Amino acid sequence: MFRFMLRRDRVQLPVWILGIVLPIVGTLAAYESLYSTAAERQESAAMMSSPAAISMTGPEFYLEDYTLGAMMGHQMLGFMGIVVALMSVLLIVRHTRKEEETGRTELVRASVTGRHANTTAVLMLAVAVNLVVALVVAVGLGATGAESITWEGSFLYGAALAVIGLAFSGLTLLFVQLLEHARGAIGISTGMIAIAYTLRAIGDMGEEFFSWISPIGWAQQTAVYLDNLWWPLFIGLAFFLVMAAIAYPLSTKRDVGAGMIPPRRGKASASAALTNPLGLAYRLQRTNLIVWSFAMLLFGIAYGSFLGEADKMIESIGDYAEEMLPALEGISLADSFAAMFISIASIVATIPALQSILRLRGEEKEGRLDGMLAGALSRYRLLGSYVAAALINTMILLFMAGLGMGIAGSQSMDNSAYLTDLMIAGLSYTPALWVVIGVAVALIGLVPRATSFSWAVLVFAFLVIYLGGALQMPEWVMKISPYQHIARFPAEEFNWVPLFWLTAIAAALIAVGMYSFRRRDISM
Structure with missing residues (x-):
């Protein structure tokens, strides 16, 4: 064996x-x-x-x-x-x-x-x-x-x-x-x-x-x-x-x-939600979504609790503090740290979001799509249900991260405004996650055997945030990551324009994937 x-x-x-x-x-x-x-x-x-x-x-x-x-x-x-x-x-x-x-x-x-x-x-x-x-x-x-x-x-x-x-x-x-x-x-x-x-x-x-x-x-x-x-x-x-x-x-x-x-004993008859593909998609992912939502909430609370100590902790920078502080001129250290923590949370939230859309490929490899598509269910509706679930999941996960960070941050800063600001900051990364989901959908439709390569987008984005500065990556290379186009709110002014373009790119990728999925054979 x-x-x-x-x-x-x-x-x-x-x-x-x-x-x-x-x-x-x-x-x-x-x-x-x-x-x-x-x-x-x-x-x-x-x-x-x-x-x-x-x-x-x-x-x-x-x-x-x-x-x-x-x-x-x-x-x-x-x-x-x-x-x-x-x-x-x-x-x-x-x-x-x-x-x-x-x-x-x-x-x-x-x-x-x-x-x-x-x-x-x-x-x-x-x-x-x-x-x-x-x-x-x-x-x-x-x-x-x-x-x-x-x-x-x-x-x-x-x-x-x-x-x-x-x-x-x-x-x-x-x-x-x-x-x-x-x-x-x-x-x-x-x-x-x-x-x-x-x-x-x-x-x-x-x-x-x-x-x-x-x-x-x-x-x-x-x-x-x-x-x-x-x-x-x-x-x-x-x-x-x-x-x-x-x-x-x-x-x-x-x-x-x-x-x-x-397993908990189910009902004698299926609920109305399970009679449509979106309800089924959520039923299959329920445990994963609950666990990750709770994890993102704890993630946000853990990081948000440090915002109130930002001014004290910056002293650990030592002799180089003066070289770093000009870049933060006019911006509170708490805002800068909050923006960095939110960007990390967005990367982590991408993991369950990708798992959500890639679940469809798993169902296909296990041979369960044939029976579903043998009836009146169209391929557009089937793939669309998983896409909708993944898109909604990203918003839930980012909201939970922003909520946790906002609750802890507002308490540590004694400023209730942080609750709203950090929830908005978390949700602002939604279009970036949608682009990653769009890449996965395009691969499912065009090259189903290569769907695992959608994780490469996440790995690259993490490298950019994690090591981009240390490795002195060129600006154009860092801009390949969709996460780099999001304004670091609340440290920076909120900007709607990148969100619009990222959403458009995600929509185009999803459209290509759904059209290709309709035309190709179901494989195992």
């Missing part, structure tokens, strides 16, 4: 590994070129010492001696940890819950295979893939020979990424036993990634305890390329073993295709 899983993922796994290694090595090369002297690196450290920057990157202790290695540990380890965690989540769900939904697990279990064979094989695969990622990252970094990039630090860097992947592999394996459907397991597991990132951000901005209950925080506490502490990784390994130990016996206490949490 382990060999069969490798055979099925012979294309996916190399793509994932290259997608993790190349940005890491490429970023190191860019840092080496852009920050060739210690003075330039320390100037960058001063710029990265603001609370907003720390919340996006990592702990402040990396900034004390900002070598190339410290820059990689501070700015890239947490971000690439998210990618490794996402890879691990999708890998576990693909070979467990999705296999049960298609009926293949039942056929395999009917043969001479043990009850734990599938679970053991997928854990072997998760461990192997994360070990390969660790090894390739370590060799890729160490072979550069860059200043302060030691071999010990490089192997610790790779191991930290692997431990993040293993921690979320074990957690996802537990959710797979508890939940009945793959979409629920993916939704809650990816939601936990967002929560782990938020806990790490809160911890790094002052409440250190929260960093120690996040797998991403465990990796960054290794002080890679500085003190090279290996012991925090043992917390992640212990967490992985505990999750796996809990999941193993649960897999034998449930029926194949069922979850430990029994």
